[in-house]
Amino acid sequence: MSDVSEPQRPTRNGRKSGAATIYDIARVAGVNPSTVSRALNKPGRVSATTEARIRAAAAELNFQENPLARALPTGRTNTIAAVVADMTNPVVFNTVRGAENAAARYGFTLIVAESQESGSIEAATADRVAPFVDGIILATTRLPEEHILRLAERKPLVMINRAAGELVNIAPDVTPGIEELVEHLASLGHRSIAYLGGPARSWINTRRWQALFDAARARGLAVFEIGPNSPTIAAGTLAFERAQASGASAIVAYNDLLALGLIRAAREQGASVPGDFSVAGFDDIFGADFANPSLTTVRADLLEAGTRAVESLMREIGVDVIERPDAPLSTALVVRESTAVAPRAR
Amino acid sequence: MSDVSEPQRPTRNGRKSGAATIYDIARVAGVNPSTVSRALNKPGRVSATTEARIRAAAAELNFQENPLARALPTGRTNTIAAVVADMTNPVVFNTVRGAENAAARYGFTLIVAESQESGSIEAATADRVAPFVDGIILATTRLPEEHILRLAERKPLVMINRAAGELVNIAPDVTPGIEELVEHLASLGHRSIAYLGGPARSWINTRRWQALFDAARARGLAVFEIGPNSPTIAAGTLAFERAQASGASAIVAYNDLLALGLIRAAREQGASVPGDFSVAGFDDIFGADFANPSLTTVRADLLEAGTRAVESLMREIGVDVIERPDAPLSTALVVRESTAVAPRAR
DNA sequence: CTGAAAGCGCTTACAG
DNA sequence: CTGAAAGCGCTTACAG
Numbered sequence: 001m002s003d004v005s006e007p008q009r010p011t012r013n014g015r016k017s018g019a020a021t022i023y024d025i026a027r028v029a030g031v032n033p034s035t036v037s038r039a040l041n042k043p044g045r046v047s048a049t050t051e052a053r054i055r056a057a058a059a060e061l062n063f064q065e066n067p068l069a070r071a072l073p074t075g076r077t078n079t080i081a082a083v084v085a086d087m088t089n090p091v092v093f094n095t096v097r098g099a100e101n102a103a104a105r106y107g108f109t110l111i112v113a114e115s116q117e118s119g120s121i122e123a124a125t126a127d128r129v130a131p132f133v134d135g136i137i138l139a140t141t142r143l144p145e146e147h148i149l150r151l152a153e154r155k156p157l158v159m160i161n162r163a164a165g166e167l168v169n170i171a172p173d174v175t176p177g178i179e180e181l182v183e184h185l186a187s188l189g190h191r192s193i194a195y196l197g198g199p200a201r202s203w204i205n206t207r208r209w210q211a212l213f214d215a216a217r218a219r220g221l222a223v224f225e226i227g228p229n230s231p232t233i234a235a236g237t238l239a240f241e242r243a244q245a246s247g248a249s250a251i252v253a254y255n256d257l258l259a260l261g262l263i264r265a266a267r268e269q270g271a272s273v274p275g276d277f278s279v280a281g282f283d284d285i286f287g288a289d290f291a292n293p294s295l296t297t298v299r300a301d302l303l304e305a306g307t308r309a310v311e312s313l314m315r316e317i318g319v320d321v322i323e324r325p326d327a328p329l330s331t332a333l334v335v336r337e338s339t340a341v342a343p344r345a346r
Numbered sequence: 347m348s349d350v351s352e353p354q355r356p357t358r359n360g361r362k363s364g365a366a367t368i369y370d371i372a373r374v375a376g377v378n379p380s381t382v383s384r385a386l387n388k389p390g391r392v393s394a395t396t397e398a399r400i401r402a403a404a405a406e407l408n409f410q411e412n413p414l415a416r417a418l419p420t421g422r423t424n425t426i427a428a429v430v431a432d433m434t435n436p437v438v439f440n441t442v443r444g445a446e447n448a449a450a451r452y453g454f455t456l457i458v459a460e461s462q463e464s465g466s467i468e469a470a471t472a473d474r475v476a477p478f479v480d481g482i483i484l485a486t487t488r489l490p491e492e493h494i495l496r497l498a499e500r501k502p503l504v505m506i507n508r509a510a511g512e513l514v515n516i517a518p519d520v521t522p523g524i525e526e527l528v529e530h531l532a533s534l535g536h537r538s539i540a541y542l543g544g545p546a547r548s549w550i551n552t553r554r555w556q557a558l559f560d561a562a563r564a565r566g567l568a569v570f571e572i573g574p575n576s577p578t579i580a581a582g583t584l585a586f587e588r589a590q591a592s593g594a595s596a597i598v599a600y601n602d603l604l605a606l607g608l609i610r611a612a613r614e615q616g617a618s619v620p621g622d623f624s625v626a627g628f629d630d631i632f633g634a635d636f637a638n639p640s641l642t643t644v645r646a647d648l649l650e651a652g653t654r655a656v657e658s659l660m661r662e663i664g665v666d667v668i669e670r671p672d673a674p675l676s677t678a679l680v681v682r683e684s685t686a687v688a689p690r691a692r
Numbered sequence: 693c694t695g696a697a698a699g700c701g702c703t704t705a706c707a708g
Numbered sequence: 709c710t711g712a713a714a715g716c717g718c719t720t721a722c723a724g
Contacts, residue, residue, distance in 0.1 A: 034711065047709055077478075097462070116446075127410075132414065
């Protein structure tokens with residue numbers, strides 16, 4: 001009778017608990033705690049009958065294993081983090097989506113840590129989540145290279161759209177999409193392209209500008225950069241005058257947000273897109289298709305990028321990765337209303 | 347000489363480490379590990395001079411405290427989780443933003459765990475992150491009530507836009523925004539409103555329909571529901587025929603996505619919005635302002651909702667909350683192009 | 693103010 | 709196949 005009404009043992013974790021531990025299971029099943037641990041995690045290392053007894057006890061006690069406690073001796077939490085600067089950025093969340101699904105396939109949980117604001121907060125956030133996870137994905141990060149390298153010393157780390165040292169960088173090849181875009185513009189009669197640049201220190205901005213430059217030169221089109229600009233609608237609005245003053249008949253923006261801002265300002269100023277000039281962006285964000293006019297843009301398979309980031313991390317962590325055909329990660333043009341035949345004269 | 351070149355000690359956490367522990371600091375500083383712990387975390391409990399010595403040693407060794415190890419005895423990780431069904435949902439990410447900032451203010455890190463797909467995956471995700479955090483925010487969750495209550499037994503939990511049992515539910519009051527909307531439509535001559543309903547089991551859908559119903563009745567307008575529908579653009583497209591067939595001159599959709607889908611289908615079918623009928627949504631999502639036509643919508647202060655969710659959690663966790671004036675969490679109408687004078691006859 | 697000890701809930705060599 | 713012990717890196721009563 002004395003053992004029956006186990007006193008509500010006060011507890012420290014969280015507020016409520018009395019959560020069962022493997023010791024409770026061991027007592028109920030009449031075995032050693034180490035046997036419980038093995039029964040629950042090492043299939044086949046324990047006799048079928050005791051395993052059954054242990055599982056029964058675990059179920060009865062509604063046992064929930066404590067991954068924090070397990071992480072201490074093993075050094076593994078089966079969790080990975082995506083550290084991002086801006087969750088609302090469609091590039092980011094499609095990537096995260098892909099990463100999430102891939103992580104689940106390997107029995108890992110993906111957690112997302114955002115940190116808008118400044119790079120210093122992003123750094124702090126990364127540092128704070130690092131201890132909890134087995135690996136880190138940095139998606140379009142603004143972190144200084146030095147900090148990234150330091151982080152990578154602590155945990156396996158892969159980046160998306162950003163190069164640093166020898167670290168893995170999953171980056172869709174921008175060239176095919178940009179070639180298509182320039183070809184498209186040239187065929188519409190455009191002879192001069194202005195590139196509305198993104199953030200100065202952005203790795204991907206440099207890649208885009210470089211590829212655009214090369215593609216335009218190869219076709220004998222004039223090309224120049226207007227920038228740097230923040231990657232936002234507001235910045236696009238602000239850049240309108242400079243874009244118009246440039247005399248280019250086609251404006252390629254660093255991303256869709258800038259392009260949308262530009263279009264908004266054009267409409268407010270009474271200019272017509274694509275009547276007066278054509279506009280294109282990058283990323284094919286949510287809204288690009290129902291904008292007015294809808295936006296021509298270069299898009300990448302970000303789900304796949306996220307998936308690959310996880311696979312790369314799994315390899316570093318030491319998890320067996322299901323090998324897949326290694327098609328190049330590419331980009332492609334999506335033609336919509338914002339690009340059209342160049343006006344006769346300007 | 348023998349102590350100098352500490353061998354690269356192989357380690358288990360993550361892949362690389364040799365990370366210093368408080369024992370290393372203790373050795374270097376010539377004190378007991380418990381003193382190190384106190385020096386680093388309990389200001390004033392250790393003499394200034396030993397504290398200085400300890401901090402110097404910590405710095406020298408580049409000590410990074412291990413929050414996992416700390417969590418075991420304390421039961422606290424200073425981390426909270428936002429479990430969401432869809433990160434791309436603007437309602438969700440604005441809420442998360444608010445929560446994030448608030449959490450930072452209290453020295454907590456917010457992690458986001460998404461789980462698109464089915465409710466069962468969402469449940470699994472919630473269960474997986476629960477052990478790592480001190481509290482959970484469920485934003486517009488699809489989880490069955492039973493599961494939510496079970497989760498709440500394990501950790502402090504607050505919800506946003508969803509009621510379950512006695513749990514805290516942070517939900518902006520939809521009434522003011524809806525009253526404004528109905529007033530607006532009535533003043534434009536609309537006599538009949540169709541509500542394009544959201545998901546059948548959505549708590550917030552019920553709230554919106556109820557408030558719309560009441561507001562319309564109070565003004566003598568006809569009102570009826572068409573639904574249920576998924577809260578997506580695609581579903582809005584599919585609902586167009588039913589909406590048109592209903593003969594209503596104003597369609598209020600459960601959310602902006604549905605409204606945008608409806609508008610898209612209307613355009614494809616050659617119908618005019620707002621010429622043939624007016625359309626309004628809820629949430630004021632990204633894109634609502636540059637859609638074609640731009641969308642009239644009812645919006646709430648979601649940043650504030652996120653902030654309050656965190657404050658509520660902090661109270662439950664036992665953290666002192668900075669009290670603020672407790673203004674009601676409200677909603678308001680944003681008038682744009684998609685609503686206009688009702689057509690004469692239909 | 694500081695030390696020595698016990699404990700948080702697990703895992704994993706080491707024996708047998 | 710299973711048990712007993714040690715250890716993961718911290719914290720916190722308990723003494724002194």
